[in-house]
Amino acid sequence: MNDELRDYMGRPKKYENIDGTVEMAFGVMFLSIGLMGYLQNALSEHPTWGKGLPGLLFPSAVFIPMVWLGIWVLRLVKKHVTWPRTGYVAYRTHIRPPRWTGRFVIAVAGMVVAGVAVGLILGVGISRVGSAHRDLARAGYLADYVAIYAFLVFFWGGKHPWKWLIVLVMALGFLVICLVVPHGISNWFPPSMLFAGLMCLLSGVGTLLSYLRHTQPPAREEAK
Amino acid sequence: MNETVRAISELNRVIHEPGRLIIVALLATIEECDFLYLLHETEMSKGNLGSHLARLEKAGYVEIEKGYRGKVPQTLLRLTPTGRVAFDAYRERLKDMF
Numbered sequence: 001m002n003d004e005l006r007d008y009m010g011r012p013k014k015y016e017n018i019d020g021t022v023e024m025a026f027g028v029m030f031l032s033i034g035l036m037g038y039l040q041n042a043l044s045e046h047p048t049w050g051k052g053l054p055g056l057l058f059p060s061a062v063f064i065p066m067v068w069l070g071i072w073v074l075r076l077v078k079k080h081v082t083w084p085r086t087g088y089v090a091y092r093t094h095i096r097p098p099r100w101t102g103r104f105v106i107a108v109a110g111m112v113v114a115g116v117a118v119g120l121i122l123g124v125g126i127s128r129v130g131s132a133h134r135d136l137a138r139a140g141y142l143a144d145y146v147a148i149y150a151f152l153v154f155f156w157g158g159k160h161p162w163k164w165l166i167v168l169v170m171a172l173g174f175l176v177i178c179l180v181v182p183h184g185i186s187n188w189f190p191p192s193m194l195f196a197g198l199m200c201l202l203s204g205v206g207t208l209l210s211y212l213r214h215t216q217p218p219a220r221e222e223a224k
Numbered sequence: 225m226n227e228t229v230r231a232i233s234e235l236n237r238v239i240h241e242p243g244r245l246i247i248v249a250l251l252a253t254i255e256e257c258d259f260l261y262l263l264h265e266t267e268m269s270k271g272n273l274g275s276h277l278a279r280l281e282k283a284g285y286v287e288i289e290k291g292y293r294g295k296v297p298q299t300l301l302r303l304t305p306t307g308r309v310a311f312d313a314y315r316e317r318l319k320d321m322f
């Protein structure tokens with residue numbers, strides 16, 4: 001019975017992505033990071049904008065408005081699509097989160113830290129080792145993104161088995177990037193982020209379309 | 225009467241009813257939600273959900289606030305501190321039993 005209770009207690013958290021907005025938010029974030037990487041590459045040779053503080057600030061001029069735009073669009077979806085169809089939920093922010101939320105956050109954070117650590121450990125010897133190790137470091141780093149996305153699909157995607165196909169496409173896409181794009185983080189990082197962003201956006205849009213198909217348009221609550 | 229049966233009989237009756245237990249479990253992890261969300265998540269009828277909420281409100285476990293979002297009527301629901309304490313106690317008792 002406690003398990004069933006836990007399932008009900010976990011539903012509000014899963015409801016957050018019922019319309020795919022969380023995935024779309026990740027998608028926009030990755031796209032922004034990818035574009036920022038391209039901009040930094042383009043500016044790296046510039047005498048003024050490529051160095052020091054301007055070199056950091058100018059790419060932020062792309063990143064911040066894009067993230068803001070993404071958040072604005074997602075709020076619009078919640079307000080005009082999700083809440084009128086299946087209801088409004090406000091999450092607790094000022095109180096200690098329940099244990100399962102803590103475990104979820106720890107799992108995702110652990111994966112990120114593990115991936116970065118693997119990337120760093122393998123990357124430390126990049127200048128000293130051969131290209132095979134560099135490929136391994138890059139593949140390890142990108143595999144971490146696939147693992148995180150797969151975990152989120154496992155957590156959120158119970159009703160959407162097609163998302164496992166996106167996990168597969170993401171893994172294959174990263175593999176192609178590893179094989180085709182030349183070495184050097186400035187070469188492979190921006191296209192990887194653009195690809196991850198597109199995949200997340202695609203997954204989010206798919207979830208939104210599925211949500212629209214399976215829910216009734218504005219089911220208004222009756223005054224009681 | 226053995227120990228388990230006695231323990232079950234001592235459970236909070238307001239919360240122990242399956243419909244109300246689902247409602248309280250859903251409200252326990254959030255700040256507030258509207259009637260439509262509970263309707264969607266519990267899959268109860270409006271009348272059934274309304275009567276359970278009225279019972280929980282009477283017990284002081286749920287706060288019901290009627291208002292409008294724009295021109296659309298909206299009923300906001302949240303668990304009161306008393307409701308949270310009662311639900312936590314109920315879960316603890318349940319854990320001890322099973």
